Each structure stands twice: as C-alpha cells, then as structure tokens.
Amino acid sequence: xxxxxxxxxxxxxxxxxxxxxxxxxxxxxxTIPKEELSGNLAIDVEAIQSLFGHADDVIVRHIPxxxxxxxxxVVYIDGLVSKDAIAKQIIERLxxxxxxxDAHAILSxxxxxxxxxxxxxxxxxxxxxxxxxxxxxxxxxxxxxxxxAEWNQRxxxxxxxxxxxxxxxxxxTEDLRTNIVLLRRRLRTPALRSERFVIGRQSQTQVQLLxxxxxxxxxxxxxxxxxxxxxxxxxxxxxxxxxxLVSDNPRSPFPSLQRTERPDRVVAxxxxxxxxxxxxxxxxxxxxxxxxxxxxxxxxxxYLRYHAASFAREIRWIAGLIGLIAPSVYVAILSxxxxxxxxxxxxxxxxxxxxVPFPPFVEALLMETAFEILREAGLRMPQQIGPALSIxxxxxxxxxxxxxxxxxxxxxxxxGMTAIATFALPSNDLxxxxxxxxxxxxxxxxxxGLFGVIFATMLVAALLIxxxxxxxxMLSPYIPVWRRGLKDAMVRAPIxxxxxxxxxxxxxxxxxxxxxxxxxxxxxxx
Amino acid sequence: xxxSFFPVLLVSCLLICAGxxxxxxxxxxxxxxxxxxxxxxxxxxxxxxxQMIVLPQAQPQGSSGAQGxxxxxxxxxxxxxxxxxxxxxxLRHVPRYIExxxxxxxxxxxxxxxxxxxxxxxxxxRQPQVRxxxxxxxxxxxxxxxxxxxxxxxALPPIALEGxxxxxxxxxxxxxxxxHEFAKKIFSEREDAxxxxxxxxxxxxxxxxxxxxxxxxxxxxxxHAVGLAVFSGTRMVGILEGAAARGAVWVQGSTLNxxxxxxxxxxxxxxxxxxxxxxxxxxxxxxxxxxxIQVRVSAVGNLFEAVSxxxxxxxxxxxxxxxxxxxxxxxxxxxxxxxxxxxxADIFGIGxxxxxxxxxxxxxxxxxxxxxxxxxxxxxxxxxTVTHTGLAR
Numbered sequence: 045x046x047x048x049x050x051x052x053x054x055x056x057x058x059x060x061x062x063x064x065x066x067x068x069x070x071x072x073x074x075t076i077p078k079e080e081l082s083g084n085l086a087i088d089v090e091a092i093q094s095l096f097g098h099a100d101d102v103i104v105r106h107i108p109x110x111x112x113x114x115x116x117x118v119v120y121i122d123g124l125v126s127k128d129a130i131a132k133q134i135i136e137r138l139x140x141x142x143x144x145x146d147a148h149a150i151l152s153x154x155x156x157x158x159x160x161x162x163x164x165x166x167x168x169x170x171x172x173x174x175x176x177x178x179x180x181x182x183x184x185x186x187x188x189x190x191x192x193a194e195w196n197q198r199x200x201x202x203x204x205x206x207x208x209x210x211x212x213x214x215x216x217t218e219d220l221r222t223n224i225v226l227l228r229r230r231l232r233t234p235a236l237r238s239e240r241f242v243i244g245r246q247s248q249t250q251v252q253l254l255x256x257x258x259x260x261x262x263x264x265x266x267x268x269x270x271x272x273x274x275x276x277x278x279x280x281x282x283x284x285x286x287x288x289l290v291s292d293n294p295r296s297p298f299p300s301l302q303r304t305e306r307p308d309r310v311v312a313x314x315x316x317x318x319x320x321x322x323x324x325x326x327x328x329x330x331x332x333x334x335x336x337x338x339x340x341x342x343x344x345x346x347y348l349r350y351h352a353a354s355f356a357r358e359i360r361w362i363a364g365l366i367g368l369i370a371p372s373v374y375v376a377i378l379s380x381x382x383x384x385x386x387x388x389x390x391x392x393x394x395x396x397x398x399x400v401p402f403p404p405f406v407e408a409l410l411m412e413t414a415f416e417i418l419r420e421a422g423l424r425m426p427q428q429i430g431p432a433l434s435i436x437x438x439x440x441x442x443x444x445x446x447x448x449x450x451x452x453x454x455x456x457x458x459x460g461m462t463a464i465a466t467f468a469l470p471s472n473d474l475x476x477x478x479x480x481x482x483x484x485x486x487x488x489x490x491x492x493g494l495f496g497v498i499f500a501t502m503l504v505a506a507l508l509i510x511x512x513x514x515x516x517x518m519l520s521p522y523i524p525v526w527r528r529g530l531k532d533a534m535v536r537a538p539i540x541x542x543x544x545x546x547x548x549x550x551x552x553x554x555x556x557x558x559x560x561x562x563x564x565x566x567x568x569x570x
Numbered sequence: 571x572x573x574s575f576f577p578v579l580l581v582s583c584l585l586i587c588a589g590x591x592x593x594x595x596x597x598x599x600x601x602x603x604x605x606x607x608x609x610x611x612x613x614x615x616x617x618x619x620x621q622m623i624v625l626p627q628a629q630p631q632g633s634s635g636a637q638g639x640x641x642x643x644x645x646x647x648x649x650x651x652x653x654x655x656x657x658x659x660x661l662r663h664v665p666r667y668i669e670x671x672x673x674x675x676x677x678x679x680x681x682x683x684x685x686x687x688x689x690x691x692x693x694x695x696r697q698p699q700v701r702x703x704x705x706x707x708x709x710x711x712x713x714x715x716x717x718x719x720x721x722x723x724x725a726l727p728p729i730a731l732e733g734x735x736x737x738x739x740x741x742x743x744x745x746x747x748x749x750h751e752f753a754k755k756i757f758s759e760r761e762d763a764x765x766x767x768x769x770x771x772x773x774x775x776x777x778x779x780x781x782x783x784x785x786x787x788x789x790x791x792x793x794h795a796v797g798l799a800v801f802s803g804t805r806m807v808g809i810l811e812g813a814a815a816r817g818a819v820w821v822q823g824s825t826l827n828x829x830x831x832x833x834x835x836x837x838x839x840x841x842x843x844x845x846x847x848x849x850x851x852x853x854x855x856x857x858x859x860x861x862x863i864q865v866r867v868s869a870v871g872n873l874f875e876a877v878s879x880x881x882x883x884x885x886x887x888x889x890x891x892x893x894x895x896x897x898x899x900x901x902x903x904x905x906x907x908x909x910x911x912x913x914x915a916d917i918f919g920i921g922x923x924x925x926x927x928x929x930x931x932x933x934x935x936x937x938x939x940x941x942x943x944x945x946x947x948x949x950x951x952x953x954x955t956v957t958h959t960g961l962a963r
Contacts, residue, residue: 378595378596379593379594379595380592380593380594382594382596382599382601382669382671382672383671383672383699383701387603387672387674387729388729390596390601390672391601391624391626391642393596394596394597394599394601394624394626395626395627397595397596397597397626398597398626398627399597399627400597403593403595404595404596493592
C-alpha cells in the first residue's frame with residue numbers, strides 16, 4: 045500500500061463503498077401483470093384466482109343466466125365486504141328474471157352506491173383488496189366494481205398516548221375513512237383537500253395528504269407531495285415509515301414531523317397551514333412542518349386559560365432541560381466541582397456517598413440503565429403483571445439499591461426527577477430523543493465535567509439549529525427570529541391576540557388569521 | 571471520508587485537553603471546613619496549621635445515617651516552616667484528597683496574630699482553593715483549642731460561628747469580615763483591620779445557685795465573640811472589649827440591640843432602650859498639624875423595658891432619658907477611640923477618609939501619619955431621639 049496520511053481511513057471508506065454496491069439487490073419480482081381482461085368469463089375468473097394463488101378467501105359466485113344472455117360472476121374477498129349487501133344489492137337483482145343484459149343497464153338495476161368500471165387484471169386485484177366486489181360478465185372486457193367494503197374496526201376512543209383533562213376525547217383509529225371523517229367534522233370547509241397516494245409494492249397502503257387549500261403554503265404542499273411520491277418501498281405499516289422516508293434530517297434523533305392521535309390537534313395544525321399525512325392502518329397522524337416549540341405544545345394549551353397554558357409551557361421547557369442534563373450535572377458536580385454545592389448539602393451528599401463503591405458516573409449509568417430497563421419492561425409486559433413490576437421497581441431502584449450501598453440516595457432523586465421530567469414532555473418522540481441524548485451527555489460530563497455538559501448541550505443545540513422540518517428551521521420562531529410568532533411560543537398569548545399564523549407554513553397573503561379588536565372591552569362589565 | 575474523520579479528531583483533541591485528570595469524586599475527598607494558624611511554641615520559626623476535616627459518616631442524615639453523639643469532625647495539626655509545608659505533611663496521613671474550597675472560617679491564634687499574620691495571608695492569597703469570602707477571626711488563646719469546641723446546636727464549629735455572627739450580637743454582626751476585606755485593609759497604608767476575637771464559653775455562664783463549691787475552671791464548648799482584635803499593619807496590637815467594642819459598633823453606623831440607662835426617677839432601677847435607624851458620620855480634617863476627627867452618631871430609641879413598680883410617667887422625662895442615653899453612648903465611643911488612638915490602629919479608616927477629603931493634606935502628613943493619628947483630637951456628638959415609650963400589653 046502506498047504511504048498515505050489517512051491510510052486506514054481511505055481503506056475503510058473503500059470497503060464501505062464496496063459493501064454499499066453489494067447492497068443494491070434487484071427489486072422483488074412479484075409484479076402484477078397489466079394485461080387487460082380477455083372478455084371470456086372462465087379465463088378471466090381463472091386469471092384472477094391464479095393471481096391470488098387460488099386463495100380460499102377469494103370467493104367467486106357464478107350467476108348462471110338464461111341462454112342468450114352472458115353469464116356473470118361476482119368475485120370478492122371474504123371478510124372485506126358485506127355479504128348481505130352483495131346478496132341483496134347484486135346477486136338478488138341479477139337473478140331476477142327480466143334483468144337487462146347490458147352491463148351499463150345493470151346500473152339501473154343495482155342499488156349499490158359506489159360503482160366504477162375497470163379494464164385490467166391489476167385494477168381488479170386492487171379493487172378486490174380494497175374491499176370491493178367485482179362483477180364480471182362473459183363477452184365483456186370490462187368489470188364493474190361495487191364498493192361493499194365492511195370489516196371489523198375499533199371504535200373512536202380516547203387517545204391513550206395523549207390524554208387530556210380539558211378538551212375533546214376523540215382519537216384517531218386505524219381506519220383511514222374514519223380518521224378523515226373526524227377531521228371533516230371539525231373543519232367543514234370545501235378548502236380541505238385530501239390527496240390519495242397508494243404506497244407499498246405489497247401492502248398497497250392508502251396514504252392521504254391533507255391540507256387547507258389557499259392557506260397551506262403551496263411550496264410546502266408541493267414538497268410534501270413530491271417526497272411522498274418518491275417513496276418506493278415494500279410496505280407501509282405505520283406512519284413512522286412515512287416520517288422516516290420524508291424526513292429532512294434522516295440522521296437526527298429528533299422527530300421531523302409532529303405525530304398525534306388527536307383530531308383536534310391535526311385540525312389546529314391544518315388551520316396554521318400545515319399539511320397532514322394519514323396512513324391507513326395507523327392511528328398516528330403526521331403533520332408538518334413542525335418546530336421544537338410545536339413538539340413542546342399540546343392542544344390543551346389552547347383549552348386552558350392562557351396564564352395556565354403559558355405556565356405549563358415553561359414547565360415543559362424546564363422538564364426537557366432536566367431530562368437532558370440532570371444526571372450529567374450530578375456527575376459533573378460530584379466528580380469535579382464540589383465547590384458549587386452549598387457546604388451543608390455537600391456533607392449530606394458526602395455522607396450518602398460514603399461507602400458507595402462506584403464513581404458518580406458509573407452510579408448514574410447504572411441507575412439510568414436500570415430505569416430504562418424498567419420502562420421498557422413496563423411497555424412490553426401484559427397489564428396483569430404491571431403491579432408486580434412496579435413493586436420490584438420501587439424496591440430495587442428505590443430502596444434496596446441504597447441500602448445495599450450500590451448507589452447514593454441523591455442519585456435516586458436525580459434519576460427519579462429525570463424520569464418524571466421526560467414523561468412531562470407532550471411529544472413521545474421528543475422524549476425519546478432526549479432520553480437517548482442523555483447518555484452521551486453523561487459521558488461528556490464524566491470526562492470533562494461541567495465543560496463537557498456545556499459542550500454536549502451545545503452539540504445538541506447545533507443539531508437542533510441545523511435541523512429542518514419540510515424546509516422550516518426547527519427552532520423557528522426563535523432562530524431565525526420572527527417577532528410576531530413569539531406570541532405563541534414560550535408563552536401563549538390570549539386567543540384574541542393570536543392574529544397571525546406561522547409565516548413559514550402559510551401562503552404569504554394568509555398570515556393574518558383574524559382581524560384586530562377581538563379583545564373584549566373592559567367597560568362591558570357592570 | 572473527511573466528514574467522519576473530522577469529528578473524531580475534534581473529540582480526541584478534547585480528551586487530551588482537560589478532564590479526567592482533575593476527577594476527584596466526593597467520596598475520595600476530605601473536606602476542610604475550618605483552618606487554624608498558630609505559632610509553634612517549640613520553634614518560633616515554625617507555624618502550626620490545624621485543619622478541621624469533616625467526617626461524612628458522622629453527619630446527621632435522614633433515616634440511614636444518624637449516629638447520635640459522634641463528633642462530626644476531627645482535627646489535623648502539623649507544623650512547618652511554611653504553611654504549605656504544614657499542609658503537605660498533613661497530606662501524608664490523611665487518606666483522601668484534601669479540599670479547602672469549603673473552608674468557612676480561618677482562625678488566627680492570639681499569639682500568632684500578635685507576631686504578625688502576613689505569612690498566613692500570603693498563603694491564603696496564593697492558595698487556589700480557599701475562597702476569598704472565608705471569615706477571618708482571632709481566637710482567645712490558641713486556634714487549636716478554639717477548634718476543639720463542640721457546639722451543641724450545630725454539628726460543626728464554623729457553622730456555629732456563622733450563627734453567632736447574625737444580628738443578635740451587634741459586635742460580631744458588624745465586624746464579621748471576609749478574607750477579601752481583611753487582606754485589603756491589612757495591606758492598606760491608610761486603614762487597619764479589626765476582626766472578631768472568638769472564645770470558647772460555657773453556655774451556663776451565669777450560675778444561679780450561690781454558695782456552691784467553687785468549680786474547677788471549665789472550658790465551654792460553645793463559641794462567642796468577646797471583642798475586637800485590632801491590627802496595626804499585619805500585627806495584632808490589642809483587643810477592644812466591652813464598652814470600647816460597643817463604641818466601635820456605633821462609629822461603624824451600626825447599632826446595639828439595647829442598652830440600659832438609669833431610671834430617671836427611681837434609684838437602682840434601669841430602663842432598656844432599643845434602637846432603630848442608626849446613622850454615623852465621620853468627618854476628618856487637618857488644622858495645621860492637628861488631626862481632627864468629628865464623629866456624629868444619631869439613632870432613634872424605643873423604650874424596651876422599664877423596670878418599675880408603677881406605670882412610668884416617662885413622657886415629661888423624655889429629655890432626661892435621651893440625655894443619659896447620649897452620654898452613655900458617647901462614653902463608649904470615647905472608650906473606643908481612646909484605645910485605638912493609643913494603639914495606633916486606624917480601624918475606621920481615618921487615613922483613607924483624609925486622603926479622600928484632601929489628598930494634599932494626606933501627602934503632607936503621610937510620612938509621620940502614625941504620630942499624627944495618635945495625637946488626633948476626637949469630637950463626638952450623639953443625638954438620640956426616643957420616639958416610642960413602649961406599649962404594655
């Protein structure tokens with residue numbers, strides 16, 4: 045090898061490139077033939093059945109017709125359709141004597157509300173998987189699809205991950221249609237646009253892009269549309285697939301889109317000019333562009349008096365900071381900066397740490413890891429075992445660890461504080477990011493003391509400053525500063541003062557939300 | 571390639587520059603809360619440094635740690651030609667890293683203070699850990715003895731000291747100064763320092779039972795401020811006690827919480843007066859070679875306690891009471907000035923005041939300032955108004 049200053053790095057880079065090349069495997073070969081229907085009933089039915097591999101839930105009902113009329117067959121997938129409706133609205137009608145033999149004339153006979161005509165096998169397959177019932181007729185190169193979809197689904201319930209004290213209790217479900225209905229009911233304007241995408245080579249998942257036409261900034265809508273269209277993937281099982289595939293900062297732990305289970309939240313986002321993405325099968329709806337401030341806000345902020353709401357927002361900022369740096373500050377101060385602790389407190393801490401065999405960093409790492417394990421276990425466990433876990437958790441983490449001399453009592457306080465602080469954050473994704481970044485911050489604190497804490501915090505700040513969501517800076521309206529936006533940032537101004545929509549998400553002529561002079565007059569009171 | 575290499579380089583640079591080297595976990599540190607400096611009786615060239623090290627396990631603590639009765643500190647004394655040497659010697663047998671950043675007070679032994687404290691001040695200034703806010707005081711007797719006190723209410727003597735320096739003791743409150751101020755005054759030509767003299771005391775000072783057998787002299791475990799150690803330059807030259815110390819409080823513009831004056835009408839009875847709004851003003855001028863110090867003190871008095879069988883018809887007698895209070899205060903101030911002029915200790919910064927007032931005069935008298943100061947004429951005026959004659963419940 046010729047002498048090279050960065051010899052080893054060049055070699056590694058070459059290997060990486062080689063490896064990446066090998067990763068480019070050919071795409072899956074399962075493609076649906078685009079051939080058209082033949083017009084021969086037997087052949088077409090056989091083609092459909094073989095396309096589904098003669099699956100026994102693909103049901104074919106032959107409807108024999110008197111001579112002189114073309115035979116017909118109804119095809120559907122069991123469980124995705126309402127059999128009652130098919131029987132009543134289609135099969136019964138077709139069996140009636142004297143029904144018309146012309147396919148289009150059938151429409152005058154059949155009472156199904158949603159009808160369309162398709163011509164290719166692929167379209168037939170798509171229609172079947174969407175829960176439609178397909179009517180094929182001999183000698184016709186066209187099939188009629190009737191929307192008969194009906195399947196079991198969850199009711200609209202209170203969102204489990206975003207409960208509220210004041211405010212609506214409805215949450216999204218896994219069903220796309222229901223979700224859109226939840227939005228339409230709150231936003232009765234024709235300007236609410238809903239664009240449909242079908243993504244996922246295998247899953248054929250429906251994805252809807254929603255926005256308020258005119259208000260949502262055209263560039264943002266176009267950008268989102270463009271990014272969604274570029275997705276080429278096997279399956280979309282949850283909205284997170286979309287989030288990761290359209291993210292501005294694919295390497296950042298911070299979320300780039302807002303996720304919520306609450307329709308009211310999405311409606312508020314739409315009204316501020318954001319776009320929303322609903323994925324069929326996921327109760328989590330994405331909206332963007334979002335900001336760090338948005339991630340720290342809840343819809344409840346607008347359902348409480350503004351004083352209380354503003355206070356809650358400050359608390360969340362503090363909680364975020366505690367969640368990020370509290371264990372690190374503990375480690376740094378106890379390892380390097382004893383002078384910072386008030387004398388009396390220091391002796392109490394020293395007394396607590398007397399006999400603890402580990403340095404503060406190991407102690408903190410131990411306890412944080414123990415807590416993370418407990419948290420993860422709590423998520424994965426059947427609910428019936430929950431109490432057992434909390435008892436063990438309380439005993440192991442709370443008391444026994446101290447008594448056994450493994451950790452000091454103050455460490456328990458710090459870990460507890462940190463844990464509670466991250467739970468105070470409204471966005472689960474933000475809390476996860478902070479939880480994750482806590483560990484490198486602790487390492488920095490152990491190596492460099494408070495300097496390390498500051499260093500790590502600055503790196504996080506740099507990461508946030510450089511992050512974007514659909515092209516909008518994450519720290520807006522602080523960086524860059526937009527003064528009118530500060531009314532709805534760290535504090536929430538009264539509703540009558542919130543006259544502006546966020547500039548970055550709306551079309552420039554739509555920034556004004558409401559006219560001035562909404563403030564109730566003092567003299568009205570008697 | 572460079573994109574991944576650069577951060578690695580950056581982080582590895584950081585690891586070199588600081589960090590782990592300074593790592594001192596709390597449990598491997600011995601915290602010194604009080605320092606005492608004495609002269610070595612065996613060798614006049616040597617100095618003894620006493621360090622009070624906290625025992626964390628004996629600290630009262632929540633449910634797990636309380637071990638009643640254990641003394642929460644121990645003392646480490648070493649002598650050396652320099653204080654650094656004395657401290658180094660202590661390191662040999664203290665199994666932990668000694669940290670001085672939490673030292674609350676520094677006590678000079680009386681003898682050491684009389685011999686001159688510049689060595690200790692120099693050490694403190696250069697010592698990176700000790701804070702400039704540390705309280706400075708002189709002990710009656712040796713510092714070592716003082717540090718062996720075991721105050722009851724507070725676990726640690728320096729914390730007890732902090733407590734007695736709060737308002738109830740006006741002398742301690744007024745003259746509790748930090749090392750920063752002390753060093754400034756010590757090295758100033760135009761000002762001298764006055765710091766507290768601390769003594770161990772038996773809390774049962776007054777024995778009610780008379781006729782009991784005389785007890786062996788008992789050294790108390792509590793601490794209190796007995797007076798003011800006045801310095802001239804870096805040497806302690808005397809101690810102001812009693813009236814003189816109280817007089818110094820008045821001159822500083824602070825106030826005593828109460829004084830007793832004779833009852834205007836009844837014999838062997840006293841009335842107690844408390845004061846608010848104390849003011850003092852010192853005016854310095856030169857008349858020829860004569861230094862004239864004008865001290866104006868004023869305060870508002872409240873009748874605090876009137877020991878009398880009958881209700882006091884004090885209203886008409888108020889002038890008389892005021893006069894006797896003024897006389898009383900004036901006497902105390904005179905006592906203070908008598909002593910400090912005699913000792914040549916400029917604890918009120920008269921020289922500084924003169925310098926500010928008329929720098930030319932100062933320059934003229936500076937070479938023989940001490941003689942001028944000793945010969946100063948002091949003019950004292952006290953003005954007390956008693957406004958509240960008190961409410962009886």
